[in-house]
Amino acid sequence: MADTTFEEAAEALYGLAPADFIAARKTLAAAAPDRETAAQIRGLRKPATSVWVVNLLSRRAANEVGRLSTLAAEMREAQEDRDAARLTSLNKERRTLVAELVRTATTLANDEGIDLGAGIVAEVERTLGAAARDEAAASAVRTGRLLRPLEASGVDPVDLTDAVAGEAPVAAEPVAVRGRDDLAERRARRDAERAAAVVRREAADAERESARAEARLATAREREALLRERVDALESEIARIRADADAATAERNDAESARDVSAERLRTANRAAARLTGPS
Numbered sequence: 001m002a003d004t005t006f007e008e009a010a011e012a013l014y015g016l017a018p019a020d021f022i023a024a025r026k027t028l029a030a031a032a033p034d035r036e037t038a039a040q041i042r043g044l045r046k047p048a049t050s051v052w053v054v055n056l057l058s059r060r061a062a063n064e065v066g067r068l069s070t071l072a073a074e075m076r077e078a079q080e081d082r083d084a085a086r087l088t089s090l091n092k093e094r095r096t097l098v099a100e101l102v103r104t105a106t107t108l109a110n111d112e113g114i115d116l117g118a119g120i121v122a123e124v125e126r127t128l129g130a131a132a133r134d135e136a137a138a139s140a141v142r143t144g145r146l147l148r149p150l151e152a153s154g155v156d157p158v159d160l161t162d163a164v165a166g167e168a169p170v171a172a173e174p175v176a177v178r179g180r181d182d183l184a185e186r187r188a189r190r191d192a193e194r195a196a197a198v199v200r201r202e203a204a205d206a207e208r209e210s211a212r213a214e215a216r217l218a219t220a221r222e223r224e225a226l227l228r229e230r231v232d233a234l235e236s237e238i239a240r241i242r243a244d245a246d247a248a249t250a251e252r253n254d255a256e257s258a259r260d261v262s263a264e265r266l267r268t269a270n271r272a273a274a275r276l277t278g279p280s
Helices: 006-013 018-030 035-042 049-060 062-081 084-111 118-133 135-142 173-276
Strands: none
Touching (some): 049 062, 049 118, 084 118, 118 135
16 A cells, blocks of 8 residues: 555545544555554544534535635635625625525535434535635635534634644635735726726716606607697787778778768758758
């Protein structure tokens, strides 16, 4: 049997089902290249069922578990920015992601013939919840060599003392190295997105205002056209009535003239009659 290093033994052991752990540890210790390594391997603790489930999840659903690191980084940024709205959104996303991962982990355990009780499920949920809040904890979970459950206080960093078998996780370190540049880039991108959102809202408001103005103008034009039609109709009616009035005035003048002529003729006739019937 080839010599087994401590890291190889840890990687192999924490990928096994709990029932196979003790026997495999003994075999791997026997294959160690020296007594020191053998002692280290024998010192590896059998994980609790909840921890085994998390390790199983990290190995079988690595991409999904990787989302914990991204979410933890985003939550850290939101906390640094004191962005309450963003934190509210991320906390909702965290609860959804953890619930999805717990369901996946439960299914994987069931496929291995192990039913999880409520207490174990709660420990799995707490460990994944801690990883979703803390980048270092997420890195520890992603190793697939977790030794004990993790828990986040919500204030202090997650305690990772003796939490991982073998080499400590280093995935969180690059975040610190590139943190300032990445944070600046993400903030700039977020600011740009917010500015773009403001511009889009303003454009939408302007478009709605323009539509309202156009509708108001169309209504005003329609009312103006109707009123001008009424004015034209009334002016035509007035012109007709004025013409009728002028015709009536002319007719009245003709009647008055005829009356005056008739009256004069009557007076003349009366005078003639008076002369003819006067004293003989």
